[in-house]
Amino acid sequence: MHTDSFKEKSKLKTLSDEELILQVQQGNNVCFDILVDRFKVRLFNYLFRMVGDRDEAEELAQEALVKAYIHADKYKTIAKFSTWLYTIATNLVRNRIRSKRRAPQFLSLWNRGHDADGEEKQIDLVDHGRQPDSQFNDKELGEIINGAIGEIPEKYRTSFVLREINQLSYEEIAAATGLKLGTVRSRINRARNHFRRLIEPLLEKGVDF
Amino acid sequence: MNCRRAKTLINDFIDGVISDQDRIGLEQHLGGCSTCESLASAMTKSLELLHRMPQAQPSDNFNWKVRLGIAKARNASSVDAVSKRYWLKSWNIRFAVSALSTFVVVAASGYFVLKGKVLPDDKLTFSAPRQVVDVHSPVNTAAKRQEKALGVGAVGPTVVSTDDKTSPGRLESPGLLQELPGPTLHTDSLTSQFFKSQIDRFRMGQLEKQVEILQSELRKCEQQDQ
Structure with missing residues (x-):
């Protein structure tokens, strides 16, 4: 009995995302479990980079998946399932950020502001005592990167994270965010420059990650 | 470049x-x-x-929380559906009751209106005797004097006489007469008789009282004249 179930699940795992969600529409809950397994890490990472808080990101990821299940009948095969799911998640995180209307809860590594030329201020590490040749562990690296991502304006951050963290194509990002392809490209370029300006001083100091 | x-x-x-x-x-x-x-x-x-940068990992019970969220959402949606159905049902009942009561009121009104129009006038219509006020009659003058003495204004008729042509001091000159509109009742014969008798009694009672007062005033006037 268990062997049959295992075989059936293994067979379902070979199906594409779109085939699985069609199965969910017909009431097959095992297929939705497979979809959750496939997307939970990607979705969680996207939302974590967007909100900067692990618990909040997990809550949003769960909410997005629950919405996907409840509204599975609204999914149409004209779009990729991943795009549809990212659209749900993007709307949720956008609403969350708008409702909070307060400074993001990222680790504050940088002072906001601009210099006389209107450029972003130089990176100001919190730990001033750290020597340039010292090593960062994964946790510290993650905090620094998250801090830098959190400094990117929200409207650029969405496209940037979907591109650089979730490796979505420009077309998929345009579909998920509802933006034009040119706008997506422009926003990603701006966000990359923003991120580069924040990280560049660390690279210049020769900090080895 | x-x-x-x-x-x-x-x-x-x-x-x-x-x-x-x-x-x-x-x-x-x-x-x-x-x-x-x-x-x-x-x-x-x-x-x-x-x-x-290493990928962040969600908690171990992530899948379980998703299932829990789905169960909650399903439950909430079923509760919503039930409450929506209940609301719809109660609304239907309310609508039915209000529609029925409106129908009854309209039907009853229509019935009475139609009934009043269909029956013949001679059996239904009762015109109360018109009240004729003679303002220049000696009796009325005395009554006005009495009103003045009591501080009463133009409230109510000074002297009222019926159409029985026996009331003293009644003048036929139309310019000196003020006609007060009498009530016109449309009802069946039995009710009209009842109303007629009641109104007559009432009017007679008023007259008797007025006449008594006026007669005493008249006597006073006559004594003063002498």
Whole structure:
């Protein structure tokens, strides 16, 4: 009995995302479990980079998946399932950020502001005592990167994270965010420059990650 | 190639969508422009750093929480559906009751209106005797005097006489007569008789009282004249 179930699940795992969600529409809950397994890490990472808080990101990821299940009948095969799911998640995180209307809860590594030329201020590490040749562990690296991502304006951050963290194509990002392809490209370029300006001083100091 | 074009192509290069021709042009430009070269280097390294970052992992009970969320959402939606059905049902009942009561009121009103119009006038219509007030009659003068003495204004008739032509001091001159509108009742014969008798009694009672008062006033006047 268990062997049959295992075989059936293994067979379902070979199906594409779109085939699985069609199965969910017909009431097959095992297929939705497979979809959750496939997307939970990607979705969680996207939302974590967007909100900067692990618990909040997990809550949003769960909410997005629950919405996907409840509204599975609204999914149409004209779009990729991943795009549809990212659209749900993007709307949720956008609403969350708008409702909070307060400074993001990222680790504050940088002072906001601009210099006389209107450029972003130089990176100001919190730990001033750290020597340039010292090593960062994964946790510290993650905090620094998250801090830098959190400094990117929200409207650029969405496209940037979907591109650089979730490796979505420009077309998929345009579909998920509802933006034009040119706008997506422009926003990603701006966000990359923003991120580069924040990280560049660390690279210049020769900090080895 | 200028620096602006080079900056655009750096992004295309990172995305891997640059053509061979543009790539060669960009490499040549970067070889001769230290600013763009350092920009391209910093951009590439910062993104490499981002890509090297380990992926964050959700908690172990993530799947269980999703299932719990689905169960809650299903429950909430079923409760919503039940409450919606109940509301719809109660609304239907309310609508039915109000519609029925409106129908009854309209039907009853229509019935009475139609009934009043259909029956013949001679059996239904009862015109109360008109009240004729003679303002120049001696009796009325005395009554006015009495009103003045009591401080009463023009409230109520001073002297009222019926159409029985026996009331004293009644003048036939139309200019000196003020007609007070009497009530016109439309009802069946039995009710009309009842009303008639009641109204007559009432009017008679009023007259008797008035007559008594006026007679006493008249006597006073006559005594003063003498």
